[in-house]
Amino acid sequence: MSKTIVGVTGINASDNPAPGIGVAKSLKRDDANVTVIGLAYDAMEPGIYLDWFIDKSYMIPYPTAGDRVLVDRLLYIRSQTGMSVVIPTLDSELPFYIRVADELRSHGLHTFLPDEKQFRLRDKQRLEKVAASAQIRFPKQYVINSTIALAHIAPELGYPLMIKGGVYSAHRAEDLQEAMAHFSLVVAKWGYPVIAQQVIVGEEMNVIGVGDGYGDAPGLVAIKKMSTTGFGKIWTGVTVDHPQLLEAAKRFVRNTRWRGAFELECIIYGDDIYLIEVNPRFPAWVYFATGVGINLPAMLVKRALGESIDEDIGYDPGKLYVRYTDERVCDMRTFQNMVTLGES
Amino acid sequence: MNAQGHSRLARLAINNEGFAFDPQTGESFTVNETGREILNQMVSGQPMEVVSMSISDGYAIEHREVMSDVRDFFEQLRVLGLVEATS
Numbered sequence: 001m002s003k004t005i006v007g008v009t010g011i012n013a014s015d016n017p018a019p020g021i022g023v024a025k026s027l028k029r030d031d032a033n034v035t036v037i038g039l040a041y042d043a044m045e046p047g048i049y050l051d052w053f054i055d056k057s058y059m060i061p062y063p064t065a066g067d068r069v070l071v072d073r074l075l076y077i078r079s080q081t082g083m084s085v086v087i088p089t090l091d092s093e094l095p096f097y098i099r100v101a102d103e104l105r106s107h108g109l110h111t112f113l114p115d116e117k118q119f120r121l122r123d124k125q126r127l128e129k130v131a132a133s134a135q136i137r138f139p140k141q142y143v144i145n146s147t148i149a150l151a152h153i154a155p156e157l158g159y160p161l162m163i164k165g166g167v168y169s170a171h172r173a174e175d176l177q178e179a180m181a182h183f184s185l186v187v188a189k190w191g192y193p194v195i196a197q198q199v200i201v202g203e204e205m206n207v208i209g210v211g212d213g214y215g216d217a218p219g220l221v222a223i224k225k226m227s228t229t230g231f232g233k234i235w236t237g238v239t240v241d242h243p244q245l246l247e248a249a250k251r252f253v254r255n256t257r258w259r260g261a262f263e264l265e266c267i268i269y270g271d272d273i274y275l276i277e278v279n280p281r282f283p284a285w286v287y288f289a290t291g292v293g294i295n296l297p298a299m300l301v302k303r304a305l306g307e308s309i310d311e312d313i314g315y316d317p318g319k320l321y322v323r324y325t326d327e328r329v330c331d332m333r334t335f336q337n338m339v340t341l342g343e344s
Numbered sequence: 345m346n347a348q349g350h351s352r353l354a355r356l357a358i359n360n361e362g363f364a365f366d367p368q369t370g371e372s373f374t375v376n377e378t379g380r381e382i383l384n385q386m387v388s389g390q391p392m393e394v395v396s397m398s399i400s401d402g403y404a405i406e407h408r409e410v411m412s413d414v415r416d417f418f419e420q421l422r423v424l425g426l427v428e429a430t431s
Contacts, residue, residue, distance in 0.1 A: 203369055224370030240370040268369070317367035318357065 007037040010089035011047025019089035022287040023297040024053040030298035043338035059342040063096040085304045112304035113260045122280040134252035136273040141197040162197040165190035202269030207249040211258030221289040241317035288321040
């Protein structure tokens with residue numbers, strides 16, 4: 001049987017970690033012989049230096065460099081390594097990979113991604129549509145393009161409220177002044193539009209899985225965040241068995257025929273489930289699912305290669321997830337190679 | 345006197361050290377030995393009166409005093425949303 005060689009992006013494991021390391025760890029746990037290729041945008045991305053998860057790393061251009069440049073780079077990496085699957089893990093790069101998926105496949109480089117229509121559902125402005133597909137509630141929200149509009153709708157949403165960027169960033173505001181400040185910050189960093197969203201009080205729970213593209217999700221894991229970082233990223237969490245939430249996730253996958261990785265961010269208040277956000281990718285804590293027996297990245301790779309996967313695997317509630325910081329000391333050569341050769 | 349809406353209480357996983365975990369919400373609580381005994385009896389469907397009698401007998405404490413403590417404990421469970429109401 002030939003060795004699987006998988007490229008993974010988002011290997012920046014900083015205080016706001018990307019999902020790539022979790023994906024790489026999961027793949028190694030599934031198959032110690034898998035080769036993981038780190039696809040980095042910066043020579044300082046920590047994953048480059050974690051050679052027990054990432055076997056070899058290459059610099060790749062940002063998607064803004066243009067489709068051709070990035071496709072050529074990926075095909076070069078394939079020619080050098082035999083990479084047969086690539087897992088993009090960052091929101092901003094997904095449109096590119098979706099656009100060029102057919103071309104990559106024609107060269108033997110496989111992905112397993114939502115199509116463009118499905119991808120648009122992750123748009124925060126389409127939250128209502130996704131919530132309807134899962135038959136759950138969603139918070140009241142407005143898409144705004146000015147502070148005047150913000151001042152107009154804020155009283156209706158009430159305080160606190162959330163100010164969110166179209167793709168990234170979410171800030172809680174306790175009053176209009178704070179909301180205005182967050183609005184300016186989001187626009188400066190991520191541009192328009194901005195979403196002002198009602199805050200739903202309750203327990204935050206998230207579900208992750210992989211949709212098979214035909215309406216099934218062979219593995220789902222629901223968790224509750226017990227503590228978060230200043231960026232709102234999980235630091236400790238626990239698996240939960242919330243039947244209504246898991247059913248909602250199944251309805252989402254069934255009704256959208258979701259293909260690929262996803263995360264549903266929800267707030268639970270009593271018997272009500274509110275959908276806060278949809279992410280068309282794995283979260284940075286994806287290894288949590290792997291640790292409780294649901295290896296979603298491994299499933300995704302199998303699906304990308306057209307292999308079958310086991311259905312409906314369960315997991316135990318009450319499993320704890322704890323993040324920690326670590327250090328790595330290594331030779332300067334890896335950094336030098338990434339800067340000068342673009343690979344190491 | 346009775347406890348209504350025990351469905352959430354019934355699903356608690358309570359270990360011997362008094363650590364109680366709700367697998368649906370992910371919430372966890374700790375109780376002392378007496379609290380664990382009360383919780384276990386309530387989970388098995390015993391009404392508050394029977395629970396307090398059992399504790400009174402087991403610890404040789406006057407029933408009226410125990411009943412008051414059990415009622416307070418029940419009120420805490422209600423605040424935490426583990427039981428729905430007292431009557």
